[in-house]
Amino acid sequence: MPVITFNLNGKPVSVDADKDEGLLYVLRDRLGVTGPKYGCGVGLDGVCTSLIDGKAVRTCITPVGAVEGHQVTTIEGLAKDGVLHPIQKAWVDTDVAQCGYCQAGQIMQAVSLLNENPHPTDDDIDRVMGGNLCRCGTYFRIRTAIKRVAAGEYDHFELPPVPRTLYQKDPKEE
Amino acid sequence: MSILDKKIERRQVLKTFLVAGPTLAIAGRLGLPDAAEAAIRRTPDLYEHQDFTDIFMQTGAPFYYDLLVNILPNNRVYFEMPRVDVGTGLLTATTMMLADNLDVPFENMDSAQSDAEPIRALGQLTGGSQDVRGLWDPVRVIAAQIRARLTTAASDHWGVSPGTLRTENGYVVAPDGRRLSYGELTAEAAKLGPTVPKSAPQIKKPQNYTLIGKPTSRMNALDIATGKAKYTMDLPIEGALPTVMAVSPAAGGTVKSVDDSEAKKIPGFIAATPIPGMPEMLIPGGVAVTAQTFGIAKKAKNALKIEWNPGPMDHISDAQIDQMMEKIIDKVIVPDTGGGMIDAVFRWPYTNHAPMEPNTAVGHVTKDKAEIWSGLQIPNTAVQNIAQVLGMTQEQVTIHIPLRGGAFGRYLFHDAALQVAEISQRMGKPIKLMYMREEDIKRGRNRTASLNHIRATIVDGQVASFEHRMACPEMDLRHGLGDVITHQAVKYDDDQVGKYFFGQSGSGHIPYNVGWRSPTLQQQLLAIPTGPWRVVYSGQVCSLNEIVMDELARLLGKDEYEFRRELAQSDRHRAVLDKAAHEGQWGRKLPAGVAQGIGLHDEYHSIAVYVMEIDTRGPKPRMTRCTIACDCGYLVNPKGAANQLMGSAHDGFGVVFKAGLHIVNGTTKESNWYDYKWTRMYDSAPEMSVHFLPNNQAEPGGVGEVGVPAATAAAANAWARATGKKPRKFPINEYGA
Numbered sequence: 001m002p003v004i005t006f007n008l009n010g011k012p013v014s015v016d017a018d019k020d021e022g023l024l025y026v027l028r029d030r031l032g033v034t035g036p037k038y039g040c041g042v043g044l045d046g047v048c049t050s051l052i053d054g055k056a057v058r059t060c061i062t063p064v065g066a067v068e069g070h071q072v073t074t075i076e077g078l079a080k081d082g083v084l085h086p087i088q089k090a091w092v093d094t095d096v097a098q099c100g101y102c103q104a105g106q107i108m109q110a111v112s113l114l115n116e117n118p119h120p121t122d123d124d125i126d127r128v129m130g131g132n133l134c135r136c137g138t139y140f141r142i143r144t145a146i147k148r149v150a151a152g153e154y155d156h157f158e159l160p161p162v163p164r165t166l167y168q169k170d171p172k173e174e
Numbered sequence: 175m176s177i178l179d180k181k182i183e184r185r186q187v188l189k190t191f192l193v194a195g196p197t198l199a200i201a202g203r204l205g206l207p208d209a210a211e212a213a214i215r216r217t218p219d220l221y222e223h224q225d226f227t228d229i230f231m232q233t234g235a236p237f238y239y240d241l242l243v244n245i246l247p248n249n250r251v252y253f254e255m256p257r258v259d260v261g262t263g264l265l266t267a268t269t270m271m272l273a274d275n276l277d278v279p280f281e282n283m284d285s286a287q288s289d290a291e292p293i294r295a296l297g298q299l300t301g302g303s304q305d306v307r308g309l310w311d312p313v314r315v316i317a318a319q320i321r322a323r324l325t326t327a328a329s330d331h332w333g334v335s336p337g338t339l340r341t342e343n344g345y346v347v348a349p350d351g352r353r354l355s356y357g358e359l360t361a362e363a364a365k366l367g368p369t370v371p372k373s374a375p376q377i378k379k380p381q382n383y384t385l386i387g388k389p390t391s392r393m394n395a396l397d398i399a400t401g402k403a404k405y406t407m408d409l410p411i412e413g414a415l416p417t418v419m420a421v422s423p424a425a426g427g428t429v430k431s432v433d434d435s436e437a438k439k440i441p442g443f444i445a446a447t448p449i450p451g452m453p454e455m456l457i458p459g460g461v462a463v464t465a466q467t468f469g470i471a472k473k474a475k476n477a478l479k480i481e482w483n484p485g486p487m488d489h490i491s492d493a494q495i496d497q498m499m500e501k502i503i504d505k506v507i508v509p510d511t512g513g514g515m516i517d518a519v520f521r522w523p524y525t526n527h528a529p530m531e532p533n534t535a536v537g538h539v540t541k542d543k544a545e546i547w548s549g550l551q552i553p554n555t556a557v558q559n560i561a562q563v564l565g566m567t568q569e570q571v572t573i574h575i576p577l578r579g580g581a582f583g584r585y586l587f588h589d590a591a592l593q594v595a596e597i598s599q600r601m602g603k604p605i606k607l608m609y610m611r612e613e614d615i616k617r618g619r620n621r622t623a624s625l626n627h628i629r630a631t632i633v634d635g636q637v638a639s640f641e642h643r644m645a646c647p648e649m650d651l652r653h654g655l656g657d658v659i660t661h662q663a664v665k666y667d668d669d670q671v672g673k674y675f676f677g678q679s680g681s682g683h684i685p686y687n688v689g690w691r692s693p694t695l696q697q698q699l700l701a702i703p704t705g706p707w708r709v710v711y712s713g714q715v716c717s718l719n720e721i722v723m724d725e726l727a728r729l730l731g732k733d734e735y736e737f738r739r740e741l742a743q744s745d746r747h748r749a750v751l752d753k754a755a756h757e758g759q760w761g762r763k764l765p766a767g768v769a770q771g772i773g774l775h776d777e778y779h780s781i782a783v784y785v786m787e788i789d790t791r792g793p794k795p796r797m798t799r800c801t802i803a804c805d806c807g808y809l810v811n812p813k814g815a816a817n818q819l820m821g822s823a824h825d826g827f828g829v830v831f832k833a834g835l836h837i838v839n840g841t842t843k844e845s846n847w848y849d850y851k852w853t854r855m856y857d858s859a860p861e862m863s864v865h866f867l868p869n870n871q872a873e874p875g876g877v878g879e880v881g882v883p884a885a886t887a888a889a890a891n892a893w894a895r896a897t898g899k900k901p902r903k904f905p906i907n908e909y910g911a
Binding site: 025078088096098100122125130132141143163 | 260261262263265269273280281282283284285286389391392393394395396397398399400401402403404405407408409410416441442466467468469470472528529530531532574576577578579580581582608610611813814817818820821822823824825846847848852853854855856858859860862
């Protein structure tokens with residue numbers, strides 16, 4: 001299999017994979033980058049959405065060969081040098097997420113929207129975010145968070161300290 | 175004398191019944207109207223005094239008080255919630271409750287979810303909207319006991335009376351200002367063991383709460399927004415191999431033969447492993463396809479040539495299921511005596527839960543133990559069944575509970591967890607199993623299809639009877655929820671358990687004074703897997719009752735909101751109606767083709783009312799505004815509760831307009847989002863608001879499900895008012911009126 005090289009979250013990576021293999025599976029199963037999720041495998045729910053050169057793509061239907069030499073940004077690479085993107089602060093403060101499974105995709109789609117259109121209307125949000133499904137029904141808060149970021153509410157904003165959620169329980173490891 | 179008069183008279187006789195005896199006599203009878211309510215017009219209903227959440231708490235109570243709370247020397251608090259957070263905000267709510275009652279800063283908490291602990295039996299069950307309510311008292315009592323022990327340890331240390339000490343922000347504080355952190359006291363407090371502490375445990379008074387009631391973002395919101403939150407498939411389990419399932423297209427079909435010659439040509443393919451599943455639990459067998467990545471596994475699955483033995487449903491399609499329901503449905507009996515009536519037949523389709531995270535589980539089975547990871551709602555039933563199929567004892571099976579990407583009732587069952595155990599045992603390797611969306615939709619445990627016949631009659635301008643006849647394929651409650659009812663003491667009968675649940679959960683409850691109330695359920699077992707779907711029977715039954723309430727109002731020439739207000743069974747209901755109508759500007763002027771709809775639901779000790787606006791002028795109906803009022807008892811987290819209620823609006827919209835499955839020759843026709851449609855951003859209202867009634871209850875009610883029937887009704891009623899049509903068969907986008 002060919003070696004494919006691209007930039008992932010600011011660092012060069014090389015993978016040995018069939019160039020037709022979906023980028024999502026390469027990211028998750030070969031590179032251990034688990035922020036983008038599997039939802040449908042056919043580009044219909046946007047759960048796997050990440051950025052290529054700043055634009056949102058469905059990684060499940062993007063062949064890894066197509067990103068050779070390009071910049072791939074997943075949710076893990078959105079914060080730069082530990083500084084959160086305003087949209088991440090908005091998502092926390094607006095309490096957008098419920099189960100959270102679709103939210104990496106929602107956030108990356110919203111970043112792409114704002115990159116291209118810093119002041120989207122409700123119609124713009126309907127059109128661009130319409131491909132990202134959320135079963136918990138968080139749409140109103142997604143809409144609210146996007147508008148708040150567009151209004152600059154999170155350019156200088158500090159999140160309060162929060163408790164820790166332990167995803168694998170073991171008090172000894174803490 | 176009318177039927178109504180007779181009923182009132184009989185009640186008044188009962189009211190004067192006297193209890194005489196040598197000891198304290200009780201002169202009141204539960205549930206009988208007092209003099210002011212003497213004109214009340216409804217048959218009595220046990221649900222109004224004891225509902226299913228009460229039964230949950232009674233059967234699970236001994237175990238609810240078994241909570242792991244560990245005060246760590248670094249002054250952090252480790253808490254294990256014996257539940258799963260599937261997006262409901264439960265972990266955040268219980269962590270808030272504990273931190274506040276312990277007098278510990280919120281950010282000092284470290285929270286996790288307990289493994290399956292079979293000792294807890296029925297006390298480890300997430301569902302039924304009883305979780306916050308069920309843990310409310312246990313958390314408060316245990317926090318008080320911990321504070322008493324820490325205070326006792328501090329009093330021993332300083333040699334002062336414990337009564338003079340207080341707790342705040344993770345410290346015990348003396349009157350002179352000396353302070354010791356909980357972390358410094360934890361070792362000494364632990365030495366007190368089971369002895370009664372000198373300082374009497376005191377439950378924190380609600381007026382002193384600083385965190386409970388404060389709008390608080392989900393505790394792992396930042397983890398989610400940065401990609402750090404870990405779901406089952408994200409856990410770094412060493413060596414776990416990506417695996418997908420191929421399952422029979424028809425329900426109940428089994429593997430006859432597998433030809434994997436084409437799959438073997440795909441680089442990265444590892445194995446195709448037939449597994450039996452657990453047919454008696456309707457957990458499908460099939461062929462597990464393992465590869466280096468999920469992408470390759472999916473490709474290999476599609477390259478397999480599998481021959482299937484026919485399933486028991488192969489000759490059954492929607493039309494036959496409909497005929498079956500028509501055959502078993504109870505008859506309505508009250509005739510129209512000339513005052514008018516609404517007589518309507520409604521049909522709901524099968525509906526998949528379709529959480530965004532499909533069926534997932536990781537498993538590592540060795541000769542003498544099985545370790546499983548899966549976000550299960552009832553893990554102890556899974557332990558029993560997995561032990562059985564592996565030929566192990568329950569002690570050999572460990573199940574860890576990661577966070578889960580949505581459930582809506584789907585994870586009351588444990589299909590993937592059981593299958594991953596079978597696969598790992600056969601392959602001798604750790605396996606990560608994830609259904610592809612196609613199998614997840616085809617192999618769901620659907621909300622049942624149902625046929626509903628409702629007749630409400632009017633006598634002298636008043637509603638005199640309200641009959642609701644529901645018939646459906648039998649709902650499968652064998653995941654453990656049914657055991658709450660039988661309590662493992664009598665022979666399990668799924669149909670009877672379903673009927674009891676129907677009556678006692680709120681589904682069989684009509685919260686209005688509508689004379690003779692008679693909801694009944696008939697079920698027949700089919701091989702198509704079913705299961706509770708957010709709010710269970712009520713999502714179908716109570717939503718339809720609310721559609722009939724609208725039609726009754728219009729028949730009587732009354733405003734739909736005023737009519738409900740007039741007949742609502744209590745002032746508590748009226749207050750929620752008033753709040754929603756006021757905040758939603760009920761009756762405001764809207765263009766032709768746009769209308770408001772209202773819906774009320776009462777369950778889980780909570781009441782919700784939705785006022786939804788639907789615009790029918792475009793190619794598809796759209797929700798344009800939604801106002802929600804809720805009395806959910808003691809409100810723990812206004813943000814989390816509001817999120818659940820807003821989410822319910824989208825479920826209501828989805829089932830009314832968009833979502834529905836078709837059964838063709840035992841096979842689910844739908845397979846992915848292009849044909850199983852759900853509410854999207856462009857369906858969702860740009861204006862939404864949630865309004866809570868001032869708290870007047872001692873305990874929290876449930877908020878995770880109560881909104882669904884109210885929202886469903888509001889959506890359908892708005893569409894009916896906008897179009898002048900009658901909703902009868904769902905989803906409306908497919909069937910129209």
